[in-house]
Amino acid sequence: MKQTSDTESRKLLSRLQAVMAEAAAGQERLDRITHLIADSMGAEVCSIYLLRDAETLELCATQGLAPEAVHVTRLRLGEGLVGKVARKAQPVNTANAPSEKGFRYMPETGEERFSSFLGVPIQRLGESMGVVVVQSKDEREYSEDEVYALEVVAMVLAEMTELGAFVGEGAALSARHTSPVMFPGATAQEGASMGHVWLHEPRVVVTNPVAEDPAAERIRLNEAVSKLRTDIDQMLTRTAKGDKEQAEVLEAYRMFARSRGWMRRMEEDIERGLSAEAAVEKEQSTARARMETVPDAYLRERLHDLDDLSNRLLRLLTGQGHDTGAELPIDPVLVARNIGPAELLDYGRRLKGVVLEQGSVGSHAAIVARALAIPLVIHAKGITT
Template identity: 35%
Template sequence: MLETLRKIVQEVSAAPDLDTVLDLIVRRIQRAMRTQMCSVYLFDAKKQRYTLMATQGLNKESVRMVSLSPSEGIVGLVGARAEPINLEDAASHPAFIYLQGTGEERFHSFLGVPIIHQRDVLGVLVVQQKERRRFDENEEAFLVTVSAQLAGVIAHAEATGSIHAISGNHERVAESRFEGVPAASGVAIGTGVVKAPPADLNAVPDRVATDIDAEIAQFNRALAAVRRDIRVVGRSLAKRLRHEEQELFDVYLRMLDDNALAGEVVERIRRGSWAQGALRDVVKAHVREFNAMDDPYLRERATDIRDLGRRVLAYMQEASPSQIEYPDSTILVADELTPAMLGEVPTDKLAGLVSVHGAGNSHAAILARSMGIPTVMGVVDLPYTQLDGRTLILDGYSGRVFVNPSDEVATAYEEIVREDREVAAGLEQLRDKPAETTDGFRMPLWVNTGLIADVERSLERGAEGIGLYRTEIPFMVKDFFPSEQEQTQTYREQLEAFAPRPVTMRTLDIGGDKALPYFPISEENPFLGWRGIRVTLDHPEIFLVQVRAMLRAAEGLDNLRIMLPMVTSVHEVDEANRMIDRAVRELREEGLITDRPPVGVMVEVPAAVYQVRRFARRVDFISVGSNDLTQYLLAVDRNNPRVAGLYAPYHPSVLRALEYIAKEAHKESVPVSICGEMAADPGGAILLMAMGYDVLSMNATNLPKVKSAIRGISYARAGELLDRIHRMDDAEDIHMLLRNTLQELGLGQLTRPVIPD
């Protein structure tokens, strides 16, 4: 059964569209279970009906013609209960409804299981037989397992199938919505431009050929180059291979004949596809055919087809490097965004970023936030290769991406864009004013940075210091560890630009989802693995060089603060302190006039929460990384779109931990700051101020909003708000109270806009 399931999932995963997926499902399940009928009903959310979408055993003319409401029939009952129903005689069940014209009157036994994806019932999978009998436990277990395995594939196929290729007359197609992880706030409305990695057939975007003859010529040149390569390799290995092994190269050449792959590609080009897209479609079709074969030797030929396709594609891309014309309001779309991709788009045309994979704190996401570019990551079901030239709306507040948006949705988001611009323009006047409450309480606002470009943006918005400088970013953009001199120069630019304001430099924080290409860390669970201070203490040569570079960069400025990430024990703090002291001594011996800078720790894991006072006796300041702390407290990876909805910064346990940290630090008379995303939210900033945090640090884009919120409330009112929240036990209710409070204060424009579902 496992082998049968593997083959079904493999075939279905490679299917090009939803209809093919469903047809494969019913045929393969009917054969595997030896039933006389297998059907799939999918739920249409707009029509609120279960529609027969594919069948093997019922009348084929009933497909798409027969449907049931959620309250009708046994199919509706399976969906409503979200559990299997196994009947000896379906017709005798009270919920049974006869579907005329389907031919179902021949069947008696019934087994239906729901198809569920992320709590949503997508449809119902049904098998039936003529004889009266209950399907046994093994059969029911198999169908439930198949349904669970196929749910994600069907969801993805539904999403892909909802974006149809633009027809010749550019007819309007239906709106589609996809969910991801918000990585940089804001809204972007623009045109999709797909960036594909080289020689990756799966990443080739859909495009229409503008010059068919030129596309065919380009393909033929690439084909000739690959044929030449195969002949050269075959001749060079001739003396080492047996005759039958040499014949493999002849097989490759025959695959590229005009009567095989080449002819099919040219035919697709003549039908209007550009050469790379035609090659992709032909190769994938042949791979599907070989993968479906029972013979292991023939199945392996799928690998050969893929290899040949990549070789031809590489030559096409090399001969015709992509000269993309970026439209105004470009929304860059990729399977996985990289910083280099951002640099290829003129900054005046880049409106937004969408990535199928990637994390909210990836290098690209950090860069996007610092540049103020709305970004959504982890849109796993997005058929991104079909989005080139499409009208897109990107909601960086909620993590939604709309393709072919309706007029109503477009109008709503255009209003949000207009309001965001008005708010930004109105907040510019606050640049040189303090973040001071209406009753005179002063709240220092600092920024999080990682690039020198962040500095100018931060100063323009009135930042009073840097609460987090991510030193790993200069490490990420190189092919090797930067030298002490290179690091000194980089750090000096940050320190000089902000002097005399304080600059808090976090020591190298790699691991988790932040890997260096030249220092790979491969772990099954990287977020609970070798990361942060654990890495640098295990590599004192890296730690000492970095600390020395920081100290040298701060000479004569005296605005450096050093912060240790991912600390879990006092032993780590003591060891790091000893190494910092050593670096200070060494530099003094070398003639550098330097004082030991303030040293602090980041509280990011639950273990650190309950050692704050112990840490405070050993350091000069405490800083909370609320992003990591929240995900560790809630056991939720905020970069995983499947559970991102469970990531709740205003969860009562998170708020209680944050308040506890502030109180414990102050018991030792040590200042405490926070540099997570909660500090960048106007409502969150008010709460943190009431908890007693001494400094709030955030991205530069949100600083004016936070300043406006603090200037619009009294410290006493903030304390009353915190008291009310102490009595609440639901994160969403707390978030709504914060929104409503800002509305009452006349600060509703600072809250995240909400677009109704």
């Protein structure tokens, strides 16, 4: 198999962008993409598995496996190597897939001919969407460059999935965010209410994941990071000397904003063909995936800092600020990852309820909610994404 250089990676993303721009149904797009990836990477097989529900992956397109297995082969999260990739949100790269622990043979696919296996998660902001796989008959491990290139492609596939590029028939290709869903959480302030969702921080949508001019994207990234650093320095200057806790948070922000490793990784992603926004979001997705596996509370909090910093940087790059022009509904239920007491007081008693991804019973926001008699649910995982 040929090595995938930065230039080849950009060519692959450029071809991918061309396929996305063509008028085609979701299934046809997926079929073209698997052929394109297999051809570009010199692989004999490329397959895309998408989640049909929260626990089940479905083979939605393939180049190289049996066509009749499409929309027939299904795996539970954690089942087989594909399920393992989705469950752990980490690549699996092996020269001899059948000998790998957890391997599950699916006879209808005809995959017994292929020894090498590389599977990469398709995920967005820590949310699993599926898996992209390449396979070959030769018994070999894929190079670091090849793994990285497929990760970049997977990131673009995640953005396109979110934007509805692959909508078609069947549960796995159904439009996202259109079905009823229940979010379990914990009670921080008792009560019952009904209303319309109001996002405290509207989600930033990356509509241009692929860019053709890396130099221009690096300039955009550096200008945005420079503005971000200036904003943080100004916030630190304005922080009251006695407010030690707030100063410590801002110092952590400043440390991450000046991290050479953070910048280097984003610049490498840009060199491989991603736009500045997509490079930031790729790093953000990686950080969110780590949050799920880090047991140490302090380290999780630092990863949350990096996540928030990425959000700020994305807003600078896209111009998608907090003010979207939408009007607060008459019965707002506030939804946010977290919120400070001052921000909650700004909304006041207009709120019918508050739902947070994070938060705690003893937080300042919970104290304010109790004082205002506003029902508050915390730990509603995934509700903002």
